[in-house]
Amino acid sequence: WKRFLQVTGSITLVTIATGTAFYYVAQKDRTPGVQLPHDPTKKTLVILGSGWGATSLLNSLETADYNVIVISPKNYFLFTPLLPSVAVGTLSPRSILQPTRYVTRHKKRQVTVIEASATDVDPATKTVTFADTSEIQGLVSTTTIPYDYLVFAVGAEVQTFNIPGVRENACFMKELEDAEKMQRRFLDCLESAAFPGQSTEEIKRLLHMVVVGGGPTGVELSGELHDFLEQDLRSWYPELAENVRISLVEALPSVLPMFSKQLIDYTESTFKEAKIDILTKTMVKEIKDKSVVLQMPDKTIVEVPCGLVVWAAGNTLRKVTRDLMSKFPDVQTNRRGITVDECLRMEGSNGSIFAIGDCSATSYAPTAQVASQEGAYLARILSQIAKKDELDARLTALQTASEPEAKEEREQIQKRLAKLEKLRPFKYSHQGSLAYIGSDKAIADLPFFNGNFASGGIATYLFWRSVYLSTLFSVRNRTLVATDWLYVKLFGRDVSRE
Numbered sequence: 001w002k003r004f005l006q007v008t009g010s011i012t013l014v015t016i017a018t019g020t021a022f023y024y025v026a027q028k029d030r031t032p033g034v035q036l037p038h039d040p041t042k043k044t045l046v047i048l049g050s051g052w053g054a055t056s057l058l059n060s061l062e063t064a065d066y067n068v069i070v071i072s073p074k075n076y077f078l079f080t081p082l083l084p085s086v087a088v089g090t091l092s093p094r095s096i097l098q099p100t101r102y103v104t105r106h107k108k109r110q111v112t113v114i115e116a117s118a119t120d121v122d123p124a125t126k127t128v129t130f131a132d133t134s135e136i137q138g139l140v141s142t143t144t145i146p147y148d149y150l151v152f153a154v155g156a157e158v159q160t161f162n163i164p165g166v167r168e169n170a171c172f173m174k175e176l177e178d179a180e181k182m183q184r185r186f187l188d189c190l191e192s193a194a195f196p197g198q199s200t201e202e203i204k205r206l207l208h209m210v211v212v213g214g215g216p217t218g219v220e221l222s223g224e225l226h227d228f229l230e231q232d233l234r235s236w237y238p239e240l241a242e243n244v245r246i247s248l249v250e251a252l253p254s255v256l257p258m259f260s261k262q263l264i265d266y267t268e269s270t271f272k273e274a275k276i277d278i279l280t281k282t283m284v285k286e287i288k289d290k291s292v293v294l295q296m297p298d299k300t301i302v303e304v305p306c307g308l309v310v311w312a313a314g315n316t317l318r319k320v321t322r323d324l325m326s327k328f329p330d331v332q333t334n335r336r337g338i339t340v341d342e343c344l345r346m347e348g349s350n351g352s353i354f355a356i357g358d359c360s361a362t363s364y365a366p367t368a369q370v371a372s373q374e375g376a377y378l379a380r381i382l383s384q385i386a387k388k389d390e391l392d393a394r395l396t397a398l399q400t401a402s403e404p405e406a407k408e409e410r411e412q413i414q415k416r417l418a419k420l421e422k423l424r425p426f427k428y429s430h431q432g433s434l435a436y437i438g439s440d441k442a443i444a445d446l447p448f449f450n451g452n453f454a455s456g457g458i459a460t461y462l463f464w465r466s467v468y469l470s471t472l473f474s475v476r477n478r479t480l481v482a483t484d485w486l487y488v489k490l491f492g493r494d495v496s497r498e
């Protein structure tokens with residue numbers, strides 16, 4: 001009894017301590033303190049976007065240095081790596097969103113958050129025009145504001161190559177709405193296939209899921225779809241399970257070209273076991289209402305019936321980015337995005353515009369990892385620039401003063417300015433590539449000393465989960481995602497169609 005009481009007592013104490021700590025952290029998150037108001041003597045920093053680049057910048061930015069304004073059509077940050085999990089109902093949409101105000105309300109100085117799309121940037125007048133593009137609008141829905149510094153972090157949009165039928169008939173996997181739409185359509189295919197009297201041919205069509213693009217998005221989505229089919233479809237639609245087919249179409253000779261050869265082979269063999277067909281050297285030429293038109297490796301054209309097509313064929317620039325680039329026709333000629341210098345300043349903008357993430361053209365891949373490191377770097381640079389601007393202003397004020405103290409101060413400021421003048425260039429530190437491939441397996445290419453460590457399997461999957469859980473920006477999101485994972489393990493995915 002004594003031993004039993006000791007053990008239960010210790011467990012109770014640990015539970016109470018953990019619970020209290022957790023409650024304290026959650027409450028601290030919930031109750032932001034009083035913030036400094038905007039200061040007319042400070043410069044205005046406008047940030048366009050609320051994705052990986054912008055949110056990482058906001059997290060690290062010393063907002064007391066500027067009057068900060070964030071403009072984005074989404075008033076939240078979306079944790080894209082877990083988006084395919086939302087598409088099949090493993091995670092609920094809210095779990096991977098973080099409202100931007102949850103970040104900005106904890107900053108030292110107030111940050112203005114505006115839900116709007118930037119439609120034009122005028123570098124000559126240093127102004128941004130933006131419009132409220134949401135469903136409900138007030139009497140004012142478009143306006144123009146000035147900036148001293150602009151951070152352009154609007155990401156990219158889906159590349160369709162103007163292939164007929166893509167926009168009309170396929171689902172994308174870029175925004176939250178895309179994942180929700182895909183889930184609705186996917187479940188609709190299942191329910192329509194279960195409709196009484198459906199012919200076998202029609203059932204097979206409805207249950208043929210085609211994923212276009214063998215990059216990480218397409219591969220992860222195929223893996224997630226497979227998990228749903230294996231873990232839930234067999235339970236809730238046993239009569240349909242045998243008719244389901246997943247095809248992954250890729251124009252190049254292999255999937256995942258950015259991963260090492262052994263991991264590509266591992267993924268291909270895992271997909272083979274999971275009965276996911278990989279069609280390489282195959283190009284989608286058209287997407288119709290009930291089929292997809294493919295150009296096969298031998299150049300023949302075939303039309304394959306299917307119920308759902310998900311388009312994950314890469315990125316292209318947004319119109320607002322192309323428009324901005326067109327204002328610097330001599331230097332902004334890279335079709336991949338905005339050309340920046342080693343400190344992420346847009347070429348041609350005289351240091352007043354910075355571009356980070358997928359909208360910029362650098363030697364790095366367009367990934368969350370790059371965008372977030374660029375955001376954190378820019379926070380440091382902007383802090384240095386703020387100090388320099390402050391000293392510049394003080395120097396101007398002292399310009400005409402002739403007292404010996406003023407002369408001495410001028411000299412000191414000039415010395416400090418010389419140090420601040422030089423900005424340290426951005427250096428990307430690659431932490432490795434990770435991808436989930438379904439069947440509770442993931443692949444990882446990790447830098448190891450001067451080489452590379454490649455691993456794949458269930459242990460890598462647990463590593464994948466722990467990495468993403470720790471990368472989520474808040475305790476709230478970590479709790480929600482961990483709870484969703486536990487829920488699905490216990491009760492399975494929800495198959496109700498909203």
Ligand code: FAD
Pocket residue numbers: 048049050051052053054071072073074076080081082083084116117118119153154155156173174217318320356357358359366367368369370371434
């Ligand atoms: P985004 O994160 O896309 O943010 C752009 C922001 O700009 C958004 O908030 C958007 O609403 C806003 N915006 C758009 N238009 C305007 C406008 N006109 N005015 C103002 N704001 C605007 N990368 C990895 O490293 N690892 C992964 O595991 C990974 N998984 C991914 C999974 C999926 C399904 C997808 C789609 C991508 C994944 N990526 C991953 C890539 C990663 O998401 C991008 O590289 C990253 O989002 C780029 O960050 P960003 O800030 O440039 O753009």
Ligand code: NAI
Pocket residue numbers: 081163212213214215216217218220249250251252258282283284285312313314315365366367368433434435436
């Ligand atoms: P992607 O550009 O990496 O891959 C798209 C693929 O679609 C290409 O391989 C292309 O050959 C193929 N394709 C294009 N048109 C086609 C057609 N008509 N028919 C057949 N195939 C066609 O795009 P993705 O996967 O969306 O990734 C975008 C960026 O996000 C990449 O930089 C990627 O590294 C990153 N990302 C990283 C992830 C990770 O690290 N786990 C997960 C998802 C994305």
